[in-house]
Amino acid sequence: MAAKSNWALFRENLGSQNPVFVQILGICSTLAVTNVVKNTAVMCLGLIFVTSFSNAAISLLRNRIPPRVRMMAEVLIIACLVIIVDLFLKAFQPDISRQLGPYVGLIITNCIVMGHAEAVALTNPPWRSFVDGLSAGIGYAYVLLAIALVRELLGTGGIAGVPLLGAGWVNWAVMVMAPGGFFVLAVFIWIVKGLLLKPARKAGG
């Protein structure tokens, strides 16, 4: 197999194979936590930690996990890491932990983590899996932060309590509520696909 370099893998996960807007994985938390930038940042750090270390751990154990129970084994490893994140947040950031509510726990069923464990960690050595998990996490993080910026700015007129749009701005309340998340992500996908599609069409003739 012509192996791609680790660096190529890293870039792919940020761009052409981005988990959020190309593979449409992990959408649940993408939408749920992105109404406040600060919470989003914490959630992203948690997810980066979980994807990279779960990938590394599963990859270390990949020859010992029996194929029949591999899903179970993967879920258990991921759940352990998520518990670490949850306890850490409860201890050091209790407010954010309360606001995020169940979504920290839901990292377990986040499809990005499972998807990369299945597709990469089971067949690749630990370091490469770690790089893959890390880059998938970062690819997820920057999309989320972009969406959160738009939503919080339009929904509350500022970022993290600092007003940026001036006193004349009327808060666009729908943006921080459920429908806003759907629309912003849809527009984001539209823009990105529009940019990605153009070169592909030219190449196709």
Place this chain on the structure above:
Amino acid sequence: MQPLGFFAILFAAVFTNNILLTNYLGMCSFLGCSRELKTSAGLGAAVVFVTATTSVLNWAVYAYVLAPLGLDYLRFIVFIVVIAAFTQLVEMIIERVSEALYQSLGLFLPLIAVNCAILGASLFLVIRNYTFWHACGYGIGSGVGWALAILAMAGIRQRLQQRARVPRGLEGPGIALVIAGTMALAFMGFNGMVSLN
């Protein structure tokens, strides 16, 4: 706040606090399996069944085992194991009992083990300190709400395929998200009838 009854919670979970449209849970399978009415009906039925039963099971495990022993922090692992084991068990039973039911429901069960709506429902129960009947109402309601949303979505998408010209960049998941957003707006019309939290 007045304590809500069983039916109030059931109603709230289906309409005002729909687990998919207000909490965004279960989006992956919602977007992936909502192209055809038939598939989404099967998946919806399976989700109703599994959410209702596992949330009650998890509630019992939490209230009688984890909370008294102070093992609160283990709940993620325990819940996911209960859900996975339960779906596996049901799949095996259905396979033995009825071939037809297996064809319509059983195929979706493995998919469901990693559906965040189900784990999410169990986690919400614990955070909101529900009693047994509330847990029942919430479990059933969440499942029904999810099924309702995916059925509506599949119906709209089928129509859309026949009639509408979608811009190229929005094809597939993009347009599905726009529809979901519109549905969420519509469901906001139920706001204020009952409120959870």
